[in-house]
Amino acid sequence: MAAADVAEPTAPVVPTAPDGLARILVRLPNWLGDVVMAAPAVAAIHRARPDAHLTAQVKAPFMPLAAQIDGIQGVLPVGNDRSLWQLRQRGRELREKQFDAAVVFPRSERAAIAPRRAGIPVRVGYGGSRAFTHGVTKARAFRSAHRTSWFGLLAKAFDAEIELPWGFGVDDTTRQAAERLLLAHGRDTSKPLVVFEPGASYGAAKCWPAESFGRLAARLLEMGADVATVGLAGTRPIEEVIASFAGRPLIHLAGRTPDLTALMGVLSLADLVVSNDTGPMHVAAALGRPTLALFGASDPVVSAPSGPGPARVLYDPEPCSPCFLRLCPVVGHPCLAKIGVARVFRHARDMLDAAAG
Numbered sequence: 295m296a297a298a299d300v301a302e303p304t305a306p307v308v309p310t311a312p313d314g315l316a317r318i319l320v321r322l323p324n325w326l327g328d329v330v331m332a333a334p335a336v337a338a339i340h341r342a343r344p345d346a347h348l349t350a351q352v353k354a355p356f357m358p359l360a361a362q363i364d365g366i367q368g369v370l371p372v373g374n375d376r377s378l379w380q381l382r383q384r385g386r387e388l389r390e391k392q393f394d395a396a397v398v399f400p401r402s403e404r405a406a407i408a409p410r411r412a413g414i415p416v417r418v419g420y421g422g423s424r425a426f427t428h429g430v431t432k433a434r435a436f437r438s439a440h441r442t443s444w445f446g447l448l449a450k451a452f453d454a455e456i457e458l459p460w461g462f463g464v465d466d467t468t469r470q471a472a473e474r475l476l477l478a479h480g481r482d483t484s485k486p487l488v489v490f491e492p493g494a495s496y497g498a499a500k501c502w503p504a505e506s507f508g509r510l511a512a513r514l515l516e517m518g519a520d521v522a523t524v525g526l527a528g529t530r531p532i533e534e535v536i537a538s539f540a541g542r543p544l545i546h547l548a549g550r551t552p553d554l555t556a557l558m559g560v561l562s563l564a565d566l567v568v569s570n571d572t573g574p575m576h577v578a579a580a581l582g583r584p585t586l587a588l589f590g591a592s593d594p595v596v597s598a599p600s601g602p603g604p605a606r607v608l609y610d611p612e613p614c615s616p617c618f619l620r621l622c623p624v625v626g627h628p629c630l631a632k633i634g635v636a637r638v639f640r641h642a643r644d645m646l647d648a649a650a651g
């Protein structure tokens with residue numbers, strides 16, 4: 295094919311939001327990891343419009359994280375709105391807050407209904423529909439880039455560029471509460487702490503086998519580390535499998551971190567986090583904790599951990615990778631099953647050695 299026949303990729307079209315926006319609503323994404331990956335874009339908007347009052351709107355469990363993003367001065371919950379009536383009601387509530395602009399990160403017109411109903415005059419989002427006054431278009435190529443770049447397109451509407459890495463820290467109260475929680479479940483503070491996130495809210499297709507986590511735990515315990523497992527309460531059966539292969543109980547915290555603040559506290563204390571591609575993986579990276587991520591069904595080009603600390607990704611794609619399915623239809627789940635325990639252990643030991651200096 296002649297070079298002239300190769301179509302040039304189209305550059306995204308990003309309309310510029312007007313000056314003088316005093317109150318900006320930032321409707322954050324609906325997944326925890328995406329909230330982390332949208333944070334650099336929000337921080338960029340704050341740098342570009344330092345005098346604007348930024349209010350985040352996000353699912354209620356993620357509000358503690360939204361409050362950590364630079365420039366966010368207020369946080370509102372997103373309701374579990376299913377009907378058009380509920381969305382209109384949400385719009386009436388937003389109208390009272392008199393926002394000048396809304397930045398809508400979810401790529402769904404549904405997320406834009408309430409800001410539009412609220413009569414927010416400037417609405418920035420993805421696509422050319424009339425839901426947005428400033429819709430970013432021709433951005434298809436960015437869908438396969440890292441999610442921080444995709445979200446960064448919305449910051450460009452404010453003439454702002456994202457700066458990486460983005461990170462945050464927890465306060466002393468959060469850290470001390472996490473120390474108490476760990477101690478209550480058997481933590482020995484003379485040992486390095488490795489935290490596993492062995493589940494995935496998205497689906498089992500993202501999960502390295504529990505048996506492998508268990509064999510990894512056995513080697514880490516033998517090396518003299520403490521191993522804790524975190525996750526939602528639904529991760530408890532996975533914890534039990536891990537403990538059975540580890541040969542002894544671990545620090546079981548799945549379902550025992552009462553909220554995201556508590557989870558952030560535990561992650562902040564980790565010397566290493568070993569995780570599937572999950573929200574806690576992104577939180578750990580943003581906290582600057584050494585992060586070893588195991589990918590199979592999803593694409594590390596799009597969602598590798600991005601933060602101020604060291605991160606490694608283990609990914610041996612199959613012809614079907616990345617599938618982005620929730621459940622694997624292939625016998626043996628090869629994309630993740632073939633990532634061997636010995637290899638993960640070598641990386642874990644290297645990262646712990648590096649963290650110890």
Ligand code: SF4
Nearest residue numbers: 591614615617622629
């Ligand atoms: S083996 Fe293939 S189909 Fe199964 S989860 Fe991995 S990438 Fe998806």
